[in-house]
Amino acid sequence: MHKFPSQKEIINSVIKGIETAKNNFTYWTADELFLSYAPAKFLTIHISQEIAKLENAPEIFIDAPVADILRCSLPSRRDFRDFMKTKYLAQDIMCLTLDERFEHKSDNDSISRVIMSIKNGVRNVKEEYKNEIEKMCKMIDREKLSDSTLDYGLFAFYLDISNSARKKSEQRIEEIIDNFDKIVSSYSNLKSRFEGGNVKVIPNIGEYSIGCYIIEPNFK
Template identity: 75%
Template sequence: MNNFPSQEKVIKCVIDGITTAKNNFTFWTADELYLSYAPPRFLTIHVSQEIAKLNNAPEIFIDATIADILRCSLPSRDTFREFMKQRYLTQDVLCLTLDERFEHKSDNDSISRVIMSLKNGVRNVKEEYKYEIEKICKMLYRNKLEDSTLDYGIFAFYLDISSSARKKSEQRIKEITESFDKIVNSFENLQSKLEGGKINIIPNIGEWAVCCYIIEPKFK
């Protein structure tokens, strides 16, 4: 079994992947369009490619269902339905799931370690983003570390605004982060932090930034 990549390396891959997506889309459209106009899964594919470059790359799954992730992370693989019922989790998908890479003996022995939601064109606090944060929290929260193999979750997003926008990127990121913090703080044994967030200014055009909001158990 390969050593699973560190959180630091995974976060760097996420930020680098979204930054590459921005640079590619800008070049492909001859500077005509912001990355926020890119098609669905554009960020997901670029982030996946960056993670796949790691020497100890994990297995990468796109749009895995909550049920499948829980089945591959709970101590007992047949308890995911009850877990979802108790946590009021409805069937949905996560943009990316990172599993341990090893030689499988069956199609039912995967081990999920990291879950991610990737959002493009995030500019303000929205219910759909808060829903994603709550979903990640419900999947990560537990009383004992050994109750799940999930190490942490990431809500990564790309933000861009025009230079004429009244509210600048720094304030937008602050408000988005604060709204997420309120949700995470409502769960016992969870903590969060923001990585990235460097604001890039394009003179007379606008600003853009890439952020990673990480949620993880406190007793990890």
């Protein structure tokens, strides 16, 4: 079994992947700012490519169903239906899931470790984003660390606004973090933090930022 990449390696790959997506989109289209106009999965593909470059790259799955992730992370693969019912989790997908890489003995022995929600063109707090945070919290939360193999969840995003926007990026990011923190704080066994968020200004055009909100178990 391969050694799973560290959280720092994954987060750095996520941020670099979004930066690469921004640079590629700018070069291909001559649009200096609005990566938010990029097609669906543009960020997800670039992030996947960066993670795949890691020395001990995990298995990478795009749009994996929540049920499959739970089946591959709970102590018993039969428990996912009861888990979803108890947590009021509807069938849905995660943008990106990272599994342990090893030689499989069957098509039913995968082990999920990291889940990600990836959003482009984030500018304000939306119910859609809060629902993603709530979904990841429900999937990661447990009474004992051994009750799941999920190590953490990431909400990665790209934010861009024009120079005419009244509310600047820093304030928008603060509001996003504050709303996410309120959700995570309702789970006693979870903690969160934010990485990235540096605002880059393009003179006479606008500004953009890349952020990564991390949710993980909080067992002392």
